[in-house]
Amino acid sequence: MGLEITNLTGGYSRVPVIKDLNFTVPEATIVGLIGLNGAGKSTTIKHIIGLLTPQKGEIRLNGLSLAEKPEAYRQALAYVPETPILYQELTLREHIDLTIMAYDLNHDEAWQRANQLLDKFRLSKRLDWFPANFSKGMQQKVMIVCAFITQASLYIIDEPFTGLDPLAVRDLLQVIAAEKVRGAAVLMSTHVLATAQQAADQFILLNQGKITGQGSLVELQTQYNLPTGNLDDIYFKMTDVANS
Structure with missing residues (x-):
């Protein structure tokens, strides 16, 4: 609708x-x-x-x-803000787990989608990093990954x-199109x-x-x-x- x-x-x-x-x-x-x-x-x-x-x-x-x-x-509804909003005390992995809990997603299916997105945005080796370790662009990618695992x-x-x-930008447009x-x-x-x-x-x-x-x-x-x-x-x- x-x-x-x-x-x-x-x-x-x-x-x-x-x-x-x-x-x-x-x-x-x-x-x-x-x-x-x-x-x-x-x-x-x-x-x-x-x-x-x-x-x-x-x-x-x-x-x-x-x-x-x-x-x-x-x-x-899933929202990607202009300015990334991340929890400084949580790793990338924990941000994904928090999103899964907040949206009541199936854990294994959501992580399967997350891993695909992490590979696409070249974040798969950053799962244990904290937001302070990320550039602004990488923080934006974290927001994108968390939003699109929801299948909102x-x-x-x-x-x-x-x-x-x-x-x-190209990768994001591909995800939006999908x-x-x-x-x-x-x-x-x-x-x-x-x-x-x-x-x-x-x-x-x-x-x-x-x-x-x-x-x-x-x-x-x-x-x-x-x-x-x-x-x-x-x-x-x-x-x-x-x-x-």
Whole structure:
């Protein structure tokens, strides 16, 4: 069923940052969330993962709201933040075990997936390392491994390419594509528009807390009257129109 956002309004105070957002992230679909700094991307994500409570509107994942079924909602969702959040006193192995327990995963099956991801991201010999031993890029890979062993219904990925080398970016895109084939929904916020255009099926353009365009690249080309434009061209036109 995927993610369904209806009339979502919210922020950090009584003054809303995002206003009346309506969009879906269907199963087996990658949606790129695009916008300037301060457009409302992170605020939108924080509402979806439950760090902020909507002032108005509704968020449903596979038909469930966080308020109705908090455990089922959270277990259907995996999140890769822009800045890695790791426990300094836990090794990589312990981070994986903690994820398995938190999501109530089958231990052996989850470790089989983890080992495949560890090999792909060249972390298999780092299982007993602590976060202090990892570079920022390696810490981001730990977050990616922990997220994708869950086989969640929805992945929320916030600026996933920050700190990753080109090989890791390629590997991450392969993992995302495989999860899409499995049937997962993916909402990906990124400033790397060429990569977003390559990876995503649909796009949501945010500006000043409102959706200014959404759909496939072809649909956005029509909306912005750029029949041969790429996502960069559309993005620049969106900001020019907003600032005019």
